[in-house]
Amino acid sequence: MKSAERFEENIVERLIIKAEAFFQAEKCDEFSADSHFHSYTQKFGLPEKRYGAFCFEKPIKTEFYIKRLFDSSKKRSRFLLKIVSMLKDWKKYTCPIEIKLNNKTIFKDFVFFENVCKGWPANYFRLPIETLKKGKNTLQISNLSKGTVKENFLIISSIEIIEKEPYKDFEIISCPEIVEKGSLFEITLSVLEKHSRIEVKCDKEIDFKGVYCVSAHDQGWHDKRPTASSVTKLENPGKYKFLFLAKEEGINKKISI
Numbered sequence: 001m002k003s004a005e006r007f008e009e010n011i012v013e014r015l016i017i018k019a020e021a022f023f024q025a026e027k028c029d030e031f032s033a034d035s036h037f038h039s040y041t042q043k044f045g046l047p048e049k050r051y052g053a054f055c056f057e058k059p060i061k062t063e064f065y066i067k068r069l070f071d072s073s074k075k076r077s078r079f080l081l082k083i084v085s086m087l088k089d090w091k092k093y094t095c096p097i098e099i100k101l102n103n104k105t106i107f108k109d110f111v112f113f114e115n116v117c118k119g120w121p122a123n124y125f126r127l128p129i130e131t132l133k134k135g136k137n138t139l140q141i142s143n144l145s146k147g148t149v150k151e152n153f154l155i156i157s158s159i160e161i162i163e164k165e166p167y168k169d170f171e172i173i174s175c176p177e178i179v180e181k182g183s184l185f186e187i188t189l190s191v192l193e194k195h196s197r198i199e200v201k202c203d204k205e206i207d208f209k210g211v212y213c214v215s216a217h218d219q220g221w222h223d224k225r226p227t228a229s230s231v232t233k234l235e236n237p238g239k240y241k242f243l244f245l246a247k248e249e250g251i252n253k254k255i256s257i
Protein backbone atom coordinates (compact mmCIF):
# COMPACT_ATOMS: atom_id res chain seq x y z
CA MET A 1 0.00 0.00 0.00
CA LYS A 2 1.65 3.23 -1.11
CA SER A 3 1.89 6.27 1.13
CA ALA A 4 -0.69 9.06 1.12
CA GLU A 5 1.94 11.55 0.00
CA ARG A 6 2.66 9.60 -3.18
CA PHE A 7 -1.05 9.17 -3.82
CA GLU A 8 -1.65 12.92 -3.83
CA GLU A 9 1.46 13.93 -5.77
CA ASN A 10 1.94 11.26 -8.42
CA ILE A 11 0.78 12.40 -11.87
CA VAL A 12 0.29 9.74 -14.54
CA GLU A 13 -0.06 12.10 -17.49
CA ARG A 14 -0.49 15.82 -18.15
CA LEU A 15 -2.00 17.37 -21.28
CA ILE A 16 -1.40 21.12 -21.77
CA ILE A 17 -3.73 23.06 -24.09
CA LYS A 18 -2.60 26.58 -25.00
CA ALA A 19 -4.88 29.55 -25.69
CA GLU A 20 -4.58 29.23 -29.48
CA ALA A 21 -6.26 25.81 -29.31
CA PHE A 22 -9.54 27.38 -28.06
CA PHE A 23 -12.25 28.38 -30.48
CA GLN A 24 -15.03 31.00 -30.21
CA ALA A 25 -12.80 33.36 -28.18
CA GLU A 26 -13.54 37.08 -28.61
CA LYS A 27 -9.86 37.45 -29.45
CA CYS A 28 -6.45 35.99 -28.67
CA ASP A 29 -3.72 38.42 -27.73
CA GLU A 30 -0.90 39.15 -25.29
CA PHE A 31 -1.81 40.59 -21.91
CA SER A 32 -0.24 41.41 -18.56
CA ALA A 33 -1.42 43.26 -15.46
CA ASP A 34 0.24 46.60 -14.73
CA SER A 35 1.06 45.70 -11.12
CA HIS A 36 0.55 43.12 -8.36
CA PHE A 37 -2.33 42.75 -5.93
CA HIS A 38 0.03 42.79 -2.92
CA SER A 39 2.86 45.31 -2.72
CA TYR A 40 5.25 42.85 -1.06
CA THR A 41 5.32 40.71 -4.22
CA GLN A 42 6.93 43.52 -6.22
CA LYS A 43 10.30 41.86 -5.67
CA PHE A 44 9.23 39.23 -8.20
CA GLY A 45 9.06 41.91 -10.88
CA LEU A 46 6.06 42.90 -12.99
CA PRO A 47 3.43 40.27 -13.90
CA GLU A 48 4.28 38.17 -16.95
CA LYS A 49 2.97 39.02 -20.38
CA ARG A 50 1.30 35.94 -21.85
CA TYR A 51 -0.81 35.03 -24.84
CA GLY A 52 -4.42 34.43 -23.81
CA ALA A 53 -7.90 33.68 -25.12
CA PHE A 54 -10.36 36.46 -24.16
CA CYS A 55 -13.76 35.25 -22.96
CA PHE A 56 -16.72 37.56 -22.28
CA GLU A 57 -19.97 37.17 -24.22
CA LYS A 58 -19.36 33.81 -25.87
CA PRO A 59 -18.19 30.57 -24.24
CA ILE A 60 -14.84 29.28 -25.43
CA LYS A 61 -14.36 25.63 -26.29
CA THR A 62 -11.62 23.11 -26.84
CA GLU A 63 -11.27 19.36 -27.31
CA PHE A 64 -9.01 16.79 -25.72
CA TYR A 65 -8.58 13.02 -25.81
CA ILE A 66 -8.55 10.50 -22.95
CA LYS A 67 -6.49 7.35 -23.55
CA ARG A 68 -7.79 5.25 -20.67
CA LEU A 69 -10.69 5.33 -18.24
CA PHE A 70 -11.20 3.02 -15.27
CA ASP A 71 -14.51 2.76 -13.43
CA SER A 72 -14.81 -0.49 -11.52
CA SER A 73 -14.85 -1.75 -7.95
CA LYS A 74 -11.08 -2.25 -8.16
CA LYS A 75 -9.87 0.93 -9.85
CA ARG A 76 -11.39 4.35 -10.59
CA SER A 77 -9.76 7.04 -12.74
CA ARG A 78 -9.02 10.46 -11.27
CA PHE A 79 -8.71 13.58 -13.45
CA LEU A 80 -8.25 17.27 -12.63
CA LEU A 81 -8.73 20.37 -14.76
CA LYS A 82 -6.19 23.16 -14.20
CA ILE A 83 -7.08 26.59 -15.62
CA VAL A 84 -4.29 29.20 -15.78
CA SER A 85 -6.01 32.55 -16.28
CA MET A 86 -6.59 36.08 -15.03
CA LEU A 87 -9.07 38.94 -15.25
CA LYS A 88 -8.57 42.00 -17.46
CA ASP A 89 -9.74 44.21 -14.58
CA TRP A 90 -7.79 42.16 -12.05
CA LYS A 91 -8.70 44.41 -9.10
CA LYS A 92 -12.21 42.89 -9.07
CA TYR A 93 -10.46 39.53 -8.32
CA THR A 94 -13.57 37.29 -8.55
CA CYS A 95 -15.66 36.26 -11.54
CA PRO A 96 -18.59 33.86 -12.02
CA ILE A 97 -17.86 31.12 -14.56
CA GLU A 98 -19.46 27.92 -15.81
CA ILE A 99 -17.54 24.85 -16.93
CA LYS A 100 -19.20 22.22 -19.10
CA LEU A 101 -17.73 18.85 -19.97
CA ASN A 102 -19.41 17.05 -22.87
CA ASN A 103 -22.40 19.44 -22.55
CA LYS A 104 -22.87 18.74 -18.82
CA THR A 105 -22.24 21.44 -16.21
CA ILE A 106 -19.53 20.38 -13.76
CA PHE A 107 -18.96 23.79 -12.13
CA LYS A 108 -20.97 27.03 -11.88
CA ASP A 109 -19.86 29.57 -9.29
CA PHE A 110 -17.50 32.44 -8.50
CA VAL A 111 -13.76 31.84 -8.86
CA PHE A 112 -11.01 33.80 -7.10
CA PHE A 113 -8.21 35.13 -9.33
CA GLU A 114 -5.34 36.43 -7.21
CA ASN A 115 -2.87 38.60 -9.13
CA VAL A 116 0.43 37.88 -7.38
CA CYS A 117 3.93 36.98 -8.57
CA LYS A 118 3.65 36.11 -12.29
CA GLY A 119 0.05 37.31 -12.35
CA TRP A 120 -1.55 34.17 -13.80
CA PRO A 121 -3.15 32.14 -10.98
CA ALA A 122 -4.08 28.49 -11.42
CA ASN A 123 -7.47 27.11 -10.34
CA TYR A 124 -8.19 23.39 -10.09
CA PHE A 125 -11.48 21.54 -10.68
CA ARG A 126 -12.43 17.87 -10.48
CA LEU A 127 -13.46 16.20 -13.73
CA PRO A 128 -16.20 13.70 -12.78
CA ILE A 129 -15.52 10.31 -14.33
CA GLU A 130 -19.24 9.96 -15.12
CA THR A 131 -18.92 12.91 -17.52
CA LEU A 132 -15.63 11.89 -19.16
CA LYS A 133 -15.40 9.64 -22.21
CA LYS A 134 -12.59 7.50 -23.54
CA GLY A 135 -11.53 9.26 -26.73
CA LYS A 136 -12.63 12.78 -27.64
CA ASN A 137 -14.06 15.12 -24.98
CA THR A 138 -15.35 18.68 -25.37
CA LEU A 139 -14.70 21.34 -22.73
CA GLN A 140 -16.57 24.66 -22.61
CA ILE A 141 -15.85 27.62 -20.32
CA SER A 142 -18.32 30.51 -20.02
CA ASN A 143 -17.87 33.91 -18.40
CA LEU A 144 -21.11 34.76 -16.53
CA SER A 145 -20.13 38.26 -15.41
CA LYS A 146 -21.87 40.29 -18.15
CA GLY A 147 -24.44 42.70 -16.70
CA THR A 148 -23.25 42.24 -13.11
CA VAL A 149 -21.07 44.37 -10.84
CA LYS A 150 -18.29 41.88 -11.57
CA GLU A 151 -18.45 42.41 -15.35
CA ASN A 152 -15.01 41.54 -16.71
CA PHE A 153 -13.00 39.78 -19.40
CA LEU A 154 -11.70 36.34 -18.46
CA ILE A 155 -8.35 35.72 -20.13
CA ILE A 156 -7.21 32.08 -20.29
CA SER A 157 -3.53 31.41 -20.94
CA SER A 158 -3.77 27.60 -20.86
CA ILE A 159 -5.59 24.64 -19.39
CA GLU A 160 -4.23 21.30 -18.29
CA ILE A 161 -5.93 17.92 -18.14
CA ILE A 162 -4.15 16.09 -15.33
CA GLU A 163 -4.50 12.34 -14.91
CA LYS A 164 -3.52 11.38 -11.37
CA GLU A 165 -3.06 8.06 -9.66
CA PRO A 166 -6.42 6.22 -9.86
CA TYR A 167 -8.42 5.46 -6.76
CA LYS A 168 -8.10 1.85 -5.63
CA ASP A 169 -10.34 0.05 -3.20
CA PHE A 170 -9.38 0.36 0.46
CA GLU A 171 -6.36 2.55 -0.23
CA ILE A 172 -4.95 5.26 2.03
CA ILE A 173 -5.49 8.79 0.69
CA SER A 174 -4.21 10.76 3.68
CA CYS A 175 -2.58 9.86 6.98
CA PRO A 176 -0.49 12.00 9.38
CA GLU A 177 3.03 10.90 10.22
CA ILE A 178 3.23 12.75 13.56
CA VAL A 179 0.40 13.71 15.94
CA GLU A 180 0.38 15.54 19.26
CA LYS A 181 -0.55 13.79 22.51
CA GLY A 182 -4.22 14.40 23.32
CA SER A 183 -5.12 15.38 19.76
CA LEU A 184 -7.58 13.87 17.33
CA PHE A 185 -6.33 12.73 13.93
CA GLU A 186 -7.83 11.14 10.84
CA ILE A 187 -6.93 8.53 8.24
CA THR A 188 -8.79 8.83 4.94
CA LEU A 189 -9.45 5.75 2.79
CA SER A 190 -10.76 5.33 -0.74
CA VAL A 191 -13.59 2.78 -0.90
CA LEU A 192 -14.87 1.52 -4.27
CA GLU A 193 -17.09 -1.37 -3.21
CA LYS A 194 -19.26 -2.40 -0.29
CA HIS A 195 -17.50 -3.87 2.74
CA SER A 196 -19.89 -5.68 5.06
CA ARG A 197 -17.43 -5.98 7.97
CA ILE A 198 -14.52 -3.67 8.85
CA GLU A 199 -12.55 -4.18 12.06
CA VAL A 200 -10.29 -1.47 13.49
CA LYS A 201 -7.43 -2.39 15.85
CA CYS A 202 -5.06 0.07 17.57
CA ASP A 203 -2.18 0.05 20.03
CA LYS A 204 -3.33 0.88 23.57
CA GLU A 205 -2.03 4.47 23.28
CA ILE A 206 -4.61 5.17 20.55
CA ASP A 207 -8.41 5.25 20.76
CA PHE A 208 -10.62 4.66 17.73
CA LYS A 209 -13.39 7.30 17.74
CA GLY A 210 -15.44 6.47 14.66
CA VAL A 211 -15.74 6.41 10.89
CA TYR A 212 -17.83 8.48 8.50
CA CYS A 213 -18.22 9.04 4.77
CA VAL A 214 -17.08 12.52 3.75
CA SER A 215 -17.81 12.41 0.03
CA ALA A 216 -18.54 10.43 -3.04
CA HIS A 217 -15.50 10.24 -5.31
CA ASP A 218 -14.94 13.40 -7.43
CA GLN A 219 -17.62 15.35 -5.53
CA GLY A 220 -17.75 17.88 -2.70
CA TRP A 221 -17.28 17.11 0.97
CA HIS A 222 -20.29 16.51 3.23
CA ASP A 223 -19.21 15.53 6.72
CA LYS A 224 -21.52 13.30 8.73
CA ARG A 225 -21.51 12.22 12.38
CA PRO A 226 -18.94 9.43 12.95
CA THR A 227 -20.11 5.91 13.71
CA ALA A 228 -18.06 4.84 16.76
CA SER A 229 -17.57 1.09 16.74
CA SER A 230 -14.48 -1.11 16.40
CA VAL A 231 -16.47 -3.28 13.98
CA THR A 232 -18.38 -1.44 11.30
CA LYS A 233 -19.42 -1.66 7.64
CA LEU A 234 -18.97 0.62 4.65
CA GLU A 235 -22.14 0.65 2.56
CA ASN A 236 -21.29 2.95 -0.37
CA PRO A 237 -18.27 3.90 -2.50
CA GLY A 238 -16.57 7.14 -1.50
CA LYS A 239 -13.98 8.66 0.79
CA TYR A 240 -14.16 7.57 4.42
CA LYS A 241 -12.47 9.20 7.42
CA PHE A 242 -11.44 7.10 10.41
CA LEU A 243 -11.11 9.26 13.53
CA PHE A 244 -8.59 8.49 16.31
CA LEU A 245 -7.37 10.01 19.57
CA ALA A 246 -3.66 9.96 20.49
CA LYS A 247 -3.78 9.30 24.26
CA GLU A 248 -0.08 8.94 25.03
CA GLU A 249 3.30 9.82 23.58
CA GLY A 250 5.20 7.23 21.58
CA ILE A 251 6.59 6.30 18.19
CA ASN A 252 5.82 3.64 15.56
CA LYS A 253 2.32 3.01 16.87
CA LYS A 254 0.19 0.60 14.87
CA ILE A 255 -3.32 0.87 13.49
CA SER A 256 -4.90 -1.84 11.38
CA ILE A 257 -8.17 -1.53 9.47
